[in-house]
Amino acid sequence: MSDKIQNDSATLTSGDFTESSEPFRLFADWLSDASDAELNDPTAMALATVDEDGLPNIRMVLLKDADETGFVFYTNYESAKGQELLSSGKAALCFHWKSLRRQVRVRGLVSSVTNEEADTYYDTRPRGSRIGAWASKQSRPLESRFALEKAVAEYTARYAVGSIPRPEHWSGFRLTPLEIEFWHDRKFRLHDRVMFKRASASESWSKTRLYP
Incomplete structure (x- = not known):
């Protein structure tokens, strides 16, 4: 990791992000920073699901789109994660950008993307x-x-x-977030954590600062 990245990261821990009132814009800024700083796959994210027995599963996938409607990724619908997502309609995501010492956790509801969206990306x-x-x-x-x-x-x-x-069994999911937590490393493990929550996609966000 270069000194420049370390110094820039330290500057960004000064509390700026904790003042944000809009999580999607904040996420877009952090993803842009990660695209400049991460050496490999800044869009990589851990995807957590639950199987029919209630046991959790987790694996790495790639984010393909993110906006105010949610976080989009693609997979085989007949795979384990595809079946678990279709069954439960819920999932969690975790982004960890080590070079920036940042993490974003997301939880919410999952739905299928449209055929038009899937075709466009597949091509x-x-x-x-x-x-x-x-x-x-x-x-x-x-x-x-x-x-x-x-x-x-x-x-x-x-x-x-x-x-x-495009095979009919291959398409995408959109996770519509109900919770988004932003985490930034600070000295002595006194990290900055901010949680945005809402009851549904049509409601406004509440923001809470959390103990590290």
């Missing part, structure tokens, strides 16, 4: 990734690496020319 993916969406039976048992490579070869041949349609 921007590398051709190999679009083939992979067809070839991978995500989260299910795989008898061998060869079986996966064979499926990739079959779909590559099937869609050798022209466009590759």
Whole structure:
């Protein structure tokens, strides 16, 4: 980590973010800072779900869009996380930008994106990734690496020319937040924490400063 990033980060801990009254704008600012400072995948986030037995699951996914309507990511709907999200309609996210010593936690309700949104994003993916969406039976048992490579070869041949349609089982989710917590490292573990909460997406945010 460069001294410049450390010094800039220290300056940003001065309390500026704790005065913010709008969490989406604050998140956009922090994501912009992370895009400049993080060496790899500033949009990476931990996604937490719950299975049918009530056991939690967590994995890393990539944020693809974020605005006042929520946080958008894409996956195979037949995967473990896809099934858990469709079943519960709830999830949590965690962003951790180590170089900036910042963390954002999000909890809320999950809904499917529109077909138009999914198609638009799918068409921007590398051709190999679009083939992979067809070839991978995500989260299910795989008898061998060869079986996966064979499926990739079959779909590559099937869609050798022209466009590759989006599989019906591959789409996106939007997490509409009911809670967003911003955390910033401070000396002696006396961190800054601010929690924004609302009862529903149509209501205004309340803001509470939390003990570290």
